Amino acid sequence: MDNTALPLIKLSEYFAKYPGIGLKTAKRLAYQTLSFDIDEVEMFAKALIEVKETIHFCPVCQTFTDLDLCKICTDAEIGKRNKQQICVVETPKDINAVERTAEYKGVYHVLHGLISPLEKITPEKIKIKELLTRVRDNDIIEVIMATNPTIEGDATALYIAKILKPIGLKVTRLAFGLPIGGILEQADEVTLFKALENRNEL
Ligand SMILES: [Zn+2]
CATH class of the missing domain: 1.10.8.420 (RecR Domain 1)
Structure with a gap:
């Protein structure tokens, strides 16, 4: 026993x-x-x-923070980052992956999930509404879809692109040189740097 x-x-x-x-x-x-x-x-x-x-959601980018506004959004407020470029990621951890490249100087938006009909995750269940409000209320030039190159990641990127493109926004997707199903978090800096630099328009 x-x-x-x-x-x-x-x-x-x-x-x-x-x-x-x-x-x-x-x-x-x-x-x-x-x-x-x-x-x-x-x-x-x-x-x-x-x-x-x-810990709560940052009211702007929806990442987890213990501050009124997360550090990256605060930097954007004081002009240290480009508020007109939003990189959309699945999780707060993905922000750190992109930050490691030291290439990106825009801001982020965390979805906290991906659209997945199989797991019954509909667009309403992730932070897409918050992204659309943000895009509508601010002067945004480009939205970079940096969701993982998986079926769900691609579907979510396309779903968002379909809404944003008709309103005149440039929507791009990371050019992953990653194996299918590879994830952002595990990509090395050089791969991510290239993925960001060679991003394609959706
Ligand atoms: Zn934030």
């Missing part, structure tokens, strides 16, 4: 909720927590709560 103490099982079940963490690893993490000082555990618990209490 499993002789694991109940509090350890309870804690493992939480760790097991994380992507990529199986029950075995979750248990190991729970046991590892036992080796922390009580102060450390308290800080850990506080950090978990702080994440939930302070």
Whole structure:
């Protein structure tokens, strides 16, 4: 029989909720927590709560931030970035991938998902409405679709392009030299730099 103490099982079940963490690893993490000082555990618990209490969507680009306006949008407000060029990504992590190239000086928009009929993710369920409002209320010149080169990523890019092009916007797509299904987050800087530089008009 499993002789694991109940509090350890309870804690493992939480760790097991994380992507990529199986029950075995979750248990190991729970046991590892036992080796922390009580102060450390308290800080850990506080950090978990702080994440939930302070993080919200940036009102402009929809990325996660603990500030009124995220750092990139703040830089755009003070003229350090080009507000007329929006790079549309699936997740906040993708912003960091593009930032690593040090090539892009525009702003971002995070969709928090991709359109997927299979998973019943309709356009209303991701932050497309916010993008359209933003494009309507600001003087935007170009929207770069930097969603991953997957079926969902391509479909989402095309869906948005179909709405934006008739209103006279330039809509481009990264020229991925990536294998089909490759993802932005794992692309190296040189590949992304080229993808950005050689972007095609949709
Ligand atoms: Zn922002």
